[in-house]
Amino acid sequence: MRVLVIEDDRETAHFLQKSLKESGHSADVAGDGETGLSMAQGGPYDILIVDRMLPRLDGLTVVKTLRTEGNRTPVLILSALGDVDDRVKGLRAGGDDYLTKPYAYTELLARIEALARRAIPEEQETKYAVGDLVLDRLSHRVTRAGEPIQLQPREYRLLEYLMKNAGQVVTRTMLLENVWDYHFDPQTNVIDVHVSRLRSKIDKGFDRPLLHTVRGAGYMVRDGAV
Amino acid sequence: MTALSDLILKTMATQAFRVAAASAAAFLVVATLIVGTLFWQTNTLLTDHVVDELRGEAAELSQEAAGLDPVAFAERIRLRSRTAGTSLYFLADPSGRRLAGNLETVPSEIAGSHTGGVFRYRRDGDAAGTDRLGVAMPVAIGAGVTLVIGRDIDDQLALAAQIKRTFLWGFGALALAAVIAGLWAGRSVLRRIDLINATTRSIMAGDLSRRVPVTGSADELDELSQSLNGMLDRIEQLMNGLREVSDNIAHDLKTPLNRLRNGAEAALRESRGADGYREGLESTIEKADDLIKTFNALLLIARLEAGVVEESAEVFDLGRLVRDVAELYEPVAEEAGLALAIETGDGIEIRANRQLVGQAVANLADNAIKYSARVEHGPVPPVITVKAIARNGAAEISVADRGPGIEAKDRDRALRRFVRLEKSRTQPGTGLGLSLVAAVARLHNGAVALEDNDPGLKVVLTLPRRA
Numbered sequence: 001m002r003v004l005v006i007e008d009d010r011e012t013a014h015f016l017q018k019s020l021k022e023s024g025h026s027a028d029v030a031g032d033g034e035t036g037l038s039m040a041q042g043g044p045y046d047i048l049i050v051d052r053m054l055p056r057l058d059g060l061t062v063v064k065t066l067r068t069e070g071n072r073t074p075v076l077i078l079s080a081l082g083d084v085d086d087r088v089k090g091l092r093a094g095g096d097d098y099l100t101k102p103y104a105y106t107e108l109l110a111r112i113e114a115l116a117r118r119a120i121p122e123e124q125e126t127k128y129a130v131g132d133l134v135l136d137r138l139s140h141r142v143t144r145a146g147e148p149i150q151l152q153p154r155e156y157r158l159l160e161y162l163m164k165n166a167g168q169v170v171t172r173t174m175l176l177e178n179v180w181d182y183h184f185d186p187q188t189n190v191i192d193v194h195v196s197r198l199r200s201k202i203d204k205g206f207d208r209p210l211l212h213t214v215r216g217a218g219y220m221v222r223d224g225a226v
Numbered sequence: 227m228t229a230l231s232d233l234i235l236k237t238m239a240t241q242a243f244r245v246a247a248a249s250a251a252a253f254l255v256v257a258t259l260i261v262g263t264l265f266w267q268t269n270t271l272l273t274d275h276v277v278d279e280l281r282g283e284a285a286e287l288s289q290e291a292a293g294l295d296p297v298a299f300a301e302r303i304r305l306r307s308r309t310a311g312t313s314l315y316f317l318a319d320p321s322g323r324r325l326a327g328n329l330e331t332v333p334s335e336i337a338g339s340h341t342g343g344v345f346r347y348r349r350d351g352d353a354a355g356t357d358r359l360g361v362a363m364p365v366a367i368g369a370g371v372t373l374v375i376g377r378d379i380d381d382q383l384a385l386a387a388q389i390k391r392t393f394l395w396g397f398g399a400l401a402l403a404a405v406i407a408g409l410w411a412g413r414s415v416l417r418r419i420d421l422i423n424a425t426t427r428s429i430m431a432g433d434l435s436r437r438v439p440v441t442g443s444a445d446e447l448d449e450l451s452q453s454l455n456g457m458l459d460r461i462e463q464l465m466n467g468l469r470e471v472s473d474n475i476a477h478d479l480k481t482p483l484n485r486l487r488n489g490a491e492a493a494l495r496e497s498r499g500a501d502g503y504r505e506g507l508e509s510t511i512e513k514a515d516d517l518i519k520t521f522n523a524l525l526l527i528a529r530l531e532a533g534v535v536e537e538s539a540e541v542f543d544l545g546r547l548v549r550d551v552a553e554l555y556e557p558v559a560e561e562a563g564l565a566l567a568i569e570t571g572d573g574i575e576i577r578a579n580r581q582l583v584g585q586a587v588a589n590l591a592d593n594a595i596k597y598s599a600r601v602e603h604g605p606v607p608p609v610i611t612v613k614a615i616a617r618n619g620a621a622e623i624s625v626a627d628r629g630p631g632i633e634a635k636d637r638d639r640a641l642r643r644f645v646r647l648e649k650s651r652t653q654p655g656t657g658l659g660l661s662l663v664a665a666v667a668r669l670h671n672g673a674v675a676l677e678d679n680d681p682g683l684k685v686v687l688t689l690p691r692r693a
Binding site for chain 2: 083084085087088100102104154180182183184185186187188190193194197216
């Protein structure tokens, strides 16, 4: 995946470039808004990581300009401003996701991977299947090895989101934002409790666990070890 | 002397004095116009009267002259002259010799004139006296004979002049009084404004406890002073709040920063190999994350206090939000050996920031679980009750726990900005949960109340609906 990082802090940009490379992606860096905009206009990128406050041209303007030109590349906005209003402004400007500094790299990675996936037009899948776990999106039924599993509505949506992103890390914040639509800090690790309840329903009594915990990052649904 | 002239200059520059001086000037102009008109009218009337009289007498005398011989006529004039009062007469034969009358000669001003006019003369035997003013006209009574009759108008003019003088003095005195009153009013206003100025200057110099004196007269200046004092109270309160806030922030951030540094130092010192370092680094990241959480909470409270989250307000169903958030915490409560009772009304639509209200409810639920879990209990799990109801046009969210509660004397403090009660500093979490709930309430013009749940704490968050 080709990533363009538009970030004026050199150390941060360098850290991101190095980390993305280690994660198997290639990354270019632009140090200011103008350079970033022309680089984004020039080359095909799978994802843009745009800092909000940039010299010469601020991040929101970069995103707005790209969007008016019809550029649909997914954008993750990075910002030190974490206010709900700031988030709304960022998304209104055309950003696809918003991450507040300071952030964990694992969080950033999980988010850009999810964004890149979302950009590929998925055929309206009516069924998600991982191993012998099947989720039917039309009938809202879940089965494992053919046996039906009873899920609460919220548990169903949690599993649906995890299975949609099967094979990819999903962070706690991503679950909170996408399954619950909450953009605040729940203080305690409430998500862990919900995931472990879900796990007890889908993995208990089976030899091959499908819902894995990824240390220091989040969760992943996958047939096989992480 | 300079102080006095300074004072007068300053007073003259006041609004009160300017208004007084301007109205005095306007009054003078109007008064002068009125007096002038009156004076002119009176004069005209009097003069017309004199002229009419003279004409009448002239007609009378020409009739008499026609019926009498010249000697008898001269006798008549002599008689009239003797009892004349203000009347003046002069009768001469064709040679110009005076026959009768109390005028010495024909006044030069009207000699040769057919209509007469105003003239100056001296009274008989009053050689040392002053010139007097008279009006005279010639009377035609036959060839060669000269008759001039007149009236002394000196007294009349003197009276008019006297009236004019009286009026002018009177108005002058009135205008002077008005100016002095203006000066006095200006000075008293000025003195009070000087007091206000002196107070504000000493406040600017750092003494925030000073207040503008209020005289109790309930006038505009008192009102201004009261407003200023009200503003100063608020500023002082904010300043004190700010001081407390920075102290609290310093404590809340420096303590975990110190812990983080200590941990990193310890990991470096105890060379335990790669695994040891990994463990040390992981614990460092964990502590950094806690620090970030605290920092985010502090920052959010600060932003809310500044009141800048209007853009993202929306209308939503509060009952549903409270139910959803409570359900998010339900499994956590169960794992902690607690029961969560959720009672929410339907259709409680409010206009607010959904994320912030959600955060507030989450904080309340989280606190309730944390504190209730710490209290020993029997086989029946204690119940935490989360409610959302509509009451008196407002929406009311309440979370009641079975924890240790907060003592009545500490309740006010617990809701203050950035305040953590001593007990909560040693607990996990940022300890800023309640402060944030209070900030969310303030932002939405709502209120938070801490009540006794007997045992436990009941927090009531009231929000206006504005839907």
